[in-house]
Amino acid sequence: MNVTILGNNSxxxxxxxHPTAQFITLHTVDLLLDCGEGTQMQMARYGVKxxxxxxxxxxxxxxxxxLGLPGLLNSMSLLGRTxxxxxxxxxALGELLxxxxxxxxxxxxxxxxxxxxxxxxxDLLLADTPEFSVEAFPVEHRIECYGFLVTQKSKGRKLLVxxxxxxxxxxxFYNRLKAGDDYVGEDGTVISGTDLTEDGPAPKRYAYCADxxxxxxxxxxxxxxxxxYHESTFLEEDxxxxxxxxxxxxxxxxxxxxxxxxxxxxxGHYSSRYQEVHPFADEAAILFPEVTxxxxxxxxxx
Ligand SMILES: [Zn+2]
Numbered sequence: 001m002n003v004t005i006l007g008n009n010s011x012x013x014x015x016x017x018h019p020t021a022q023f024i025t026l027h028t029v030d031l032l033l034d035c036g037e038g039t040q041m042q043m044a045r046y047g048v049k050x051x052x053x054x055x056x057x058x059x060x061x062x063x064x065x066x067l068g069l070p071g072l073l074n075s076m077s078l079l080g081r082t083x084x085x086x087x088x089x090x091x092a093l094g095e096l097l098x099x100x101x102x103x104x105x106x107x108x109x110x111x112x113x114x115x116x117x118x119x120x121x122x123d124l125l126l127a128d129t130p131e132f133s134v135e136a137f138p139v140e141h142r143i144e145c146y147g148f149l150v151t152q153k154s155k156g157r158k159l160l161v162x163x164x165x166x167x168x169x170x171x172x173f174y175n176r177l178k179a180g181d182d183y184v185g186e187d188g189t190v191i192s193g194t195d196l197t198e199d200g201p202a203p204k205r206y207a208y209c210a211d212x213x214x215x216x217x218x219x220x221x222x223x224x225x226x227x228x229y230h231e232s233t234f235l236e237e238d239x240x241x242x243x244x245x246x247x248x249x250x251x252x253x254x255x256x257x258x259x260x261x262x263x264x265x266x267x268g269h270y271s272s273r274y275q276e277v278h279p280f281a282d283e284a285a286i287l288f289p290e291v292t293x294x295x296x297x298x299x300x301x302x
Contacts, residue, residue: 001026001152001204001302003229005294006042008268010211010233010247011064013038015275017296019064020268022208022229023048026132026152032056033148033208039068040075046297050076055127057134058089059210060145066093070100077109088116088126088136090144118146137221139212142246147212149221152204152302156180157197164196206302207262211269213243214252219260227302228262229294231269232280238271247271254284254291265291266300 002025009017019036023043030052032039043050050072058066066089076085087097094115101108116126124136124146131153136146156178164174169183169191176193177183178200183191207222209230222228230253234242242249248256250267257265265288267280274280281293294300 001206003300003302004048005296005298006039007036008294008296010269010271012272014272018042024150028131029054034059034065035068035072036064037067040072055086057148058093060141060143061090061092073109081111084112084114086114086116088118090118137218139210140215141211145210147209150206154200154203156200158200160196160198167191167196204302212248213246214248222260225262227264227266228257229266230256232267233269233271235279235283250280250283254288257288266294268294
Protein backbone atom coordinates (compact mmCIF):
# COMPACT_ATOMS: atom_id res chain seq x y z
CA MET A 1 0.00 0.00 0.00
CA ASN A 2 1.33 3.40 -0.97
CA VAL A 3 0.10 6.78 0.22
CA THR A 4 0.71 9.80 -2.00
CA ILE A 5 0.27 13.08 -0.18
CA LEU A 6 -1.56 15.47 -2.51
CA GLY A 7 -2.22 18.14 0.10
CA ASN A 8 -1.04 18.61 3.68
CA ASN A 9 -1.74 22.21 4.63
CA SER A 10 -4.61 23.21 6.89
CA UNK A 11 -7.36 25.62 5.92
CA UNK A 12 -5.66 27.63 3.16
CA UNK A 13 -3.14 26.91 0.45
CA UNK A 14 0.19 28.45 1.54
CA UNK A 15 3.96 27.92 1.13
CA UNK A 16 3.21 25.73 -1.91
CA UNK A 17 1.23 23.42 0.38
CA HIS A 18 -2.38 22.61 -0.47
CA PRO A 19 -5.59 21.54 1.29
CA THR A 20 -5.87 17.92 2.36
CA ALA A 21 -6.01 14.96 -0.02
CA GLN A 22 -4.29 11.57 0.04
CA PHE A 23 -4.21 8.99 -2.72
CA ILE A 24 -4.01 5.35 -1.59
CA THR A 25 -2.63 2.84 -4.08
CA LEU A 26 -3.50 -0.83 -3.52
CA HIS A 27 -2.85 -3.85 -5.77
CA THR A 28 -5.72 -3.40 -8.20
CA VAL A 29 -7.65 -0.32 -7.04
CA ASP A 30 -6.98 3.16 -5.66
CA LEU A 31 -8.76 5.19 -2.99
CA LEU A 32 -8.86 8.90 -2.21
CA LEU A 33 -9.02 10.19 1.36
CA ASP A 34 -10.42 13.74 1.42
CA CYS A 35 -10.47 16.00 -1.59
CA GLY A 36 -9.47 19.57 -0.78
CA GLU A 37 -9.56 22.30 -3.38
CA GLY A 38 -7.01 21.72 -6.13
CA THR A 39 -6.84 17.95 -5.69
CA GLN A 40 -7.20 17.28 -9.43
CA MET A 41 -4.40 19.76 -10.19
CA GLN A 42 -2.20 18.10 -7.60
CA MET A 43 -2.97 14.71 -9.17
CA ALA A 44 -1.90 16.02 -12.58
CA ARG A 45 1.21 17.62 -11.09
CA TYR A 46 2.36 14.38 -9.51
CA GLY A 47 1.23 12.00 -12.26
CA VAL A 48 -1.52 10.41 -10.17
CA LYS A 49 -4.16 8.76 -12.38
CA UNK A 50 -7.81 8.29 -11.42
CA UNK A 51 -8.59 5.30 -13.70
CA UNK A 52 -8.47 2.72 -10.87
CA UNK A 53 -10.16 5.00 -8.33
CA UNK A 54 -13.19 3.24 -6.83
CA UNK A 55 -13.91 5.14 -3.60
CA UNK A 56 -13.54 8.65 -2.20
CA UNK A 57 -13.87 9.03 1.57
CA UNK A 58 -14.58 12.51 2.96
CA UNK A 59 -13.77 12.97 6.65
CA UNK A 60 -15.81 16.12 7.29
CA UNK A 61 -17.32 19.11 5.59
CA UNK A 62 -14.81 21.83 6.31
CA UNK A 63 -13.96 23.35 2.94
CA UNK A 64 -10.31 22.34 2.97
CA UNK A 65 -11.36 18.67 2.94
CA UNK A 66 -14.00 18.51 0.20
CA LEU A 67 -14.08 21.57 -2.07
CA GLY A 68 -12.04 19.78 -4.71
CA LEU A 69 -14.72 17.14 -5.12
CA PRO A 70 -17.08 18.87 -7.63
CA GLY A 71 -14.18 19.65 -9.95
CA LEU A 72 -12.68 16.17 -9.81
CA LEU A 73 -16.06 14.48 -10.40
CA ASN A 74 -16.66 16.75 -13.38
CA SER A 75 -13.23 16.26 -14.94
CA MET A 76 -13.41 12.46 -14.68
CA SER A 77 -16.67 12.64 -16.62
CA LEU A 78 -15.19 14.90 -19.31
CA LEU A 79 -12.24 12.53 -19.61
CA GLY A 80 -14.51 9.57 -20.27
CA ARG A 81 -15.00 7.82 -16.96
CA THR A 82 -17.78 5.22 -17.10
CA UNK A 83 -17.08 3.11 -13.99
CA UNK A 84 -19.26 3.86 -10.96
CA UNK A 85 -17.65 5.69 -8.07
CA UNK A 86 -18.56 5.51 -4.38
CA UNK A 87 -18.29 8.72 -2.39
CA UNK A 88 -18.63 8.26 1.38
CA UNK A 89 -19.10 11.02 3.92
CA UNK A 90 -21.39 12.69 6.46
CA UNK A 91 -25.04 13.34 5.63
CA ALA A 92 -24.56 16.85 4.23
CA LEU A 93 -22.21 15.48 1.58
CA GLY A 94 -25.14 13.50 0.19
CA GLU A 95 -27.11 16.76 -0.03
CA LEU A 96 -24.25 18.41 -1.91
CA LEU A 97 -24.03 15.52 -4.38
CA UNK A 98 -27.80 15.64 -4.89
CA UNK A 99 -27.60 19.39 -5.55
CA UNK A 100 -24.78 18.93 -8.07
CA UNK A 101 -26.85 16.27 -9.77
CA UNK A 102 -29.97 18.45 -10.01
CA UNK A 103 -27.93 21.41 -11.28
CA UNK A 104 -26.57 19.15 -13.99
CA UNK A 105 -30.10 18.37 -15.16
CA UNK A 106 -30.17 15.03 -13.36
CA UNK A 107 -27.31 13.54 -15.39
CA UNK A 108 -24.21 15.55 -14.59
CA UNK A 109 -21.66 12.81 -15.20
CA UNK A 110 -21.09 10.00 -17.64
CA UNK A 111 -20.85 7.57 -14.74
CA UNK A 112 -22.76 6.81 -11.58
CA UNK A 113 -21.80 8.49 -8.32
CA UNK A 114 -23.01 6.40 -5.39
CA UNK A 115 -23.26 8.21 -2.09
CA UNK A 116 -22.51 6.19 1.01
CA UNK A 117 -23.61 7.74 4.27
CA UNK A 118 -21.27 7.56 7.24
CA UNK A 119 -23.69 7.13 10.12
CA UNK A 120 -22.29 6.60 13.62
CA UNK A 121 -25.51 4.79 14.58
CA UNK A 122 -24.81 2.18 11.90
CA ASP A 123 -21.96 -0.06 10.86
CA LEU A 124 -18.86 2.01 10.22
CA LEU A 125 -17.31 -0.60 7.96
CA LEU A 126 -17.63 1.39 4.74
CA ALA A 127 -15.97 -0.98 2.30
CA ASP A 128 -15.02 -4.64 2.55
CA THR A 129 -13.66 -6.44 -0.51
CA PRO A 130 -11.29 -9.42 -0.84
CA GLU A 131 -8.49 -6.88 -1.33
CA PHE A 132 -9.14 -4.16 1.27
CA SER A 133 -11.47 -2.75 3.87
CA VAL A 134 -12.11 0.76 5.12
CA GLU A 135 -13.58 1.44 8.53
CA ALA A 136 -14.57 4.91 9.74
CA PHE A 137 -14.04 6.01 13.34
CA PRO A 138 -15.36 9.20 14.96
CA VAL A 139 -12.78 11.80 15.98
CA GLU A 140 -13.28 15.03 17.95
CA HIS A 141 -13.49 18.07 15.73
CA ARG A 142 -15.65 21.19 15.70
CA ILE A 143 -18.14 19.40 13.43
CA GLU A 144 -18.95 15.74 12.73
CA CYS A 145 -15.70 14.21 11.55
CA TYR A 146 -14.27 10.72 10.91
CA GLY A 147 -10.92 9.09 10.56
CA PHE A 148 -10.44 6.08 8.29
CA LEU A 149 -8.64 2.82 8.91
CA VAL A 150 -7.56 1.34 5.56
CA THR A 151 -6.60 -2.34 5.68
CA GLN A 152 -4.91 -4.04 2.77
CA LYS A 153 -5.71 -7.70 3.23
CA SER A 154 -3.18 -10.48 2.90
CA LYS A 155 -3.18 -12.26 -0.45
CA GLY A 156 -3.52 -15.71 1.13
CA ARG A 157 -0.79 -18.11 2.18
CA LYS A 158 2.59 -18.34 0.47
CA LEU A 159 3.16 -21.50 -1.54
CA LEU A 160 6.27 -23.60 -0.86
CA VAL A 161 6.69 -24.63 -4.51
CA UNK A 162 9.42 -27.26 -4.02
CA UNK A 163 7.41 -29.02 -1.33
CA UNK A 164 4.26 -28.96 -3.45
CA UNK A 165 6.15 -30.40 -6.43
CA UNK A 166 7.71 -33.12 -4.29
CA UNK A 167 4.26 -34.02 -2.95
CA UNK A 168 2.97 -34.41 -6.51
CA UNK A 169 0.35 -31.67 -6.29
CA UNK A 170 -0.66 -30.49 -9.78
CA UNK A 171 0.02 -26.85 -10.60
CA UNK A 172 -3.70 -26.33 -11.22
CA PHE A 173 -4.29 -26.91 -7.48
CA TYR A 174 -1.73 -24.32 -6.27
CA ASN A 175 -4.25 -21.51 -5.83
CA ARG A 176 -6.42 -23.73 -3.65
CA LEU A 177 -3.40 -24.59 -1.49
CA LYS A 178 -2.80 -20.84 -1.06
CA ALA A 179 -6.45 -20.46 -0.08
CA GLY A 180 -5.88 -23.05 2.68
CA ASP A 181 -7.35 -26.20 1.06
CA ASP A 182 -5.89 -29.70 1.52
CA TYR A 183 -4.95 -31.82 -1.48
CA VAL A 184 -6.31 -35.34 -1.83
CA GLY A 185 -4.09 -37.53 -4.00
CA GLU A 186 -5.37 -40.19 -6.43
CA ASP A 187 -4.76 -42.90 -3.83
CA GLY A 188 -6.86 -40.98 -1.30
CA THR A 189 -3.93 -39.65 0.76
CA VAL A 190 -4.65 -36.25 2.25
CA ILE A 191 -1.80 -33.77 2.04
CA SER A 192 -2.33 -30.87 4.40
CA GLY A 193 -2.31 -27.49 2.66
CA THR A 194 -0.69 -25.87 5.67
CA ASP A 195 2.34 -28.19 5.29
CA LEU A 196 2.89 -26.96 1.73
CA THR A 197 2.41 -23.26 2.48
CA GLU A 198 3.54 -20.70 5.02
CA ASP A 199 1.90 -17.58 6.43
CA GLY A 200 1.52 -14.87 3.80
CA PRO A 201 2.43 -11.25 4.45
CA ALA A 202 0.48 -9.72 7.35
CA PRO A 203 -2.32 -7.33 6.37
CA LYS A 204 -1.21 -3.68 6.21
CA ARG A 205 -3.14 -1.13 8.24
CA TYR A 206 -3.06 2.61 7.67
CA ALA A 207 -4.96 4.93 10.00
CA TYR A 208 -5.85 8.38 8.71
CA CYS A 209 -6.91 10.34 11.78
CA ALA A 210 -8.36 13.37 9.95
CA ASP A 211 -8.87 16.62 11.88
CA UNK A 212 -9.13 16.13 15.62
CA UNK A 213 -8.17 17.54 18.93
CA UNK A 214 -6.26 15.27 21.26
CA UNK A 215 -8.43 12.32 22.20
CA UNK A 216 -7.76 8.71 23.03
CA UNK A 217 -11.28 7.68 22.03
CA UNK A 218 -10.15 5.79 18.91
CA UNK A 219 -6.89 4.32 20.22
CA UNK A 220 -8.25 0.77 20.14
CA UNK A 221 -9.31 1.06 16.49
CA UNK A 222 -5.86 2.14 15.31
CA UNK A 223 -3.79 0.06 17.74
CA UNK A 224 -0.76 -1.55 16.15
CA UNK A 225 -1.28 0.15 12.76
CA UNK A 226 1.65 -0.02 10.35
CA UNK A 227 1.36 3.73 9.97
CA UNK A 228 -0.89 6.45 11.27
CA TYR A 229 -1.33 9.87 9.73
CA HIS A 230 -2.16 12.29 12.51
CA GLU A 231 -2.79 15.94 11.98
CA SER A 232 -0.35 18.36 13.59
CA THR A 233 -1.85 21.73 12.80
CA PHE A 234 0.22 23.35 15.55
CA LEU A 235 3.44 22.98 17.50
CA GLU A 236 3.24 22.47 21.26
CA GLU A 237 3.95 26.18 21.92
CA ASP A 238 0.46 26.79 20.45
CA UNK A 239 -1.22 23.95 22.33
CA UNK A 240 -3.92 26.24 23.69
CA UNK A 241 -4.93 27.33 20.18
CA UNK A 242 -4.93 23.68 19.12
CA UNK A 243 -7.41 22.76 21.83
CA UNK A 244 -9.65 25.78 21.18
CA UNK A 245 -9.79 25.01 17.47
CA UNK A 246 -10.21 21.24 17.83
CA UNK A 247 -6.80 20.52 16.36
CA UNK A 248 -3.65 18.79 17.61
CA UNK A 249 0.02 19.55 18.12
CA UNK A 250 2.92 17.47 16.82
CA UNK A 251 3.64 16.36 20.37
CA UNK A 252 0.05 15.21 20.83
CA UNK A 253 0.20 13.31 17.54
CA UNK A 254 3.35 11.58 18.78
CA UNK A 255 1.61 10.69 22.05
CA UNK A 256 -1.20 9.02 20.11
CA UNK A 257 1.27 7.10 17.91
CA UNK A 258 3.15 5.96 21.00
CA UNK A 259 0.04 4.89 22.92
CA UNK A 260 -1.38 3.14 19.84
CA UNK A 261 1.93 1.30 19.38
CA UNK A 262 1.99 2.31 15.74
CA UNK A 263 5.00 1.39 13.63
CA UNK A 264 5.25 4.79 12.04
CA UNK A 265 3.78 8.29 12.28
CA UNK A 266 3.15 10.64 9.36
CA UNK A 267 2.39 14.28 10.15
CA GLY A 268 0.50 16.88 8.15
CA HIS A 269 -2.33 19.45 8.10
CA TYR A 270 0.17 22.16 9.02
CA SER A 271 -1.06 25.63 9.86
CA SER A 272 -0.05 28.33 7.38
CA ARG A 273 1.64 30.18 10.24
CA TYR A 274 4.57 27.78 9.91
CA GLN A 275 6.70 28.05 6.79
CA GLU A 276 8.93 25.06 7.59
CA VAL A 277 7.66 21.59 8.42
CA HIS A 278 10.77 19.98 9.96
CA PRO A 279 10.03 21.47 13.43
CA PHE A 280 6.93 19.24 13.53
CA ALA A 281 9.01 16.11 13.06
CA ASP A 282 11.66 17.37 15.51
CA GLU A 283 9.03 17.95 18.20
CA ALA A 284 7.30 14.60 17.66
CA ALA A 285 10.56 12.62 17.46
CA ILE A 286 11.30 13.31 21.13
CA LEU A 287 8.43 10.98 22.01
CA PHE A 288 8.15 8.89 18.85
CA PRO A 289 11.30 8.57 16.71
CA GLU A 290 9.65 6.85 13.71
CA VAL A 291 8.06 10.07 12.52
CA THR A 292 7.99 11.84 9.16
CA UNK A 293 6.74 15.35 8.46
CA UNK A 294 5.04 14.61 5.12
CA UNK A 295 5.88 16.51 1.96
CA UNK A 296 3.43 16.90 -0.91
CA UNK A 297 4.07 14.71 -3.92
CA UNK A 298 5.99 12.19 -1.85
CA UNK A 299 4.88 8.59 -1.81
CA UNK A 300 4.99 6.79 1.53
CA UNK A 301 5.08 3.02 1.48
CA UNK A 302 3.06 1.48 4.29
ZN1 LIG B 1 -11.51 20.68 9.82
